Amino acid sequence: MRLISCLLPLLFCLSTSLHAEPIRVGITEVPPFVMQNDAGEWEGISIDLWRQIAGNLELEYELVPMSFSDLLDGARTGSVDVAVGALTMTAEREAEFDFTHPFYQTGLAIGVPREDSPGILRSLGALLSWQFLSLVAGLALLLLLVGSLLWLVERRRNTEQFGGTPAQGIGASFWWAAVTMTTVGYGDKAPVTLAGRLIALVWMFAGLIMVASFTAAITSALTVSNLQRQINGPRDLPGFTVATVADTASAEYLTEQRIDQARFPDLTSAMRAVAADEADAVVYDRPLMQHRNRELGDQRLDILSNTFSEQLYAFALPSGSQLRGPLAQEVLRVTESAEWQSLLDRYLGRR
Structure with a gap:
């Protein structure tokens, strides 16, 4: 069995080398997991992880930027071979396409308007x-x-x-x-x-x-x-209008909890709506909201310290994809290495 496990990536590389077309990797900009630098090059936690895995498996690929909804549709219909970003593993999505092993664990967080004035x-x-x-x-x-x-x-x-x-x-x-x-x-x-x-x-x-x-x-x-603020945790959200991004795990959570929500096409719009008093709070994945918050300047929010509703990020593939096994194995191999924590510290800061 160990021999088969070791030979699996090699056999996969031999089989994929017979295909002339490179693997289509769908990506959507979700800093700090997927983002474009000033030189126009793609980088981030998910991108660097993918490049390391693709290098280990000697895969040829092309990055295909697309919107978040198109990325989900691509994994669902097979128009992309791999969806790379900050995709949360959910039971509903698992029924539509496959996931690799998770490479990052986080949770939802709440952003509220800043309170700079002393008492x-x-x-x-x-x-x-x-x-x-x-x-x-x-x-x-x-x-x-x-x-x-x-x-x-x-x-x-x-x-x-x-x-x-x-x-x-x-x-x-x-x-x-x-x-x-x-x-x-x-x-x-x-x-x-x-x-x-x-x-x-x-x-x-x-x-x-x-x-x-x-x-x-x-x-x-x-x-x-x-009062420091009226919203101090998820139990305080009912009765308020909460901003989030459509078709995400955070929107699904708010729907399940029957919390009044205002849906926006992207996280930046949702956070700016809270800063402009168009919504009372924003709920989204904590690392994504922390990264965006640093870019908002005077419109920055206060991100509450507690997290809830655990989120697991993974790569998504069409159902039955032959890529799933080798990619899942490489995800475990990379995330268990010492270099993985250094990569997280580079993008998220030392925690």
């Missing part, structure tokens, strides 16, 4: 928000209304406290309404008429409710502003 600045921002300022303006208008009503009934019989010009009288009544509502009650001004005291009695009880409501509004604004 004190977020609190000040909440206090200066339009909603909070409109609440203060409404309260001031109510104080002015109550004060004006008291001035109307007190201005003739209580000229010492609410007399003078209309502006002076209303100003004094506004002050009385404010200190009465807050239960401070300086005692410097008080109504003397029956109507004025009835207004004061009603306003004192109403003031208790107003103060409680106003305090709750301030507390709510400060609490929400000081």
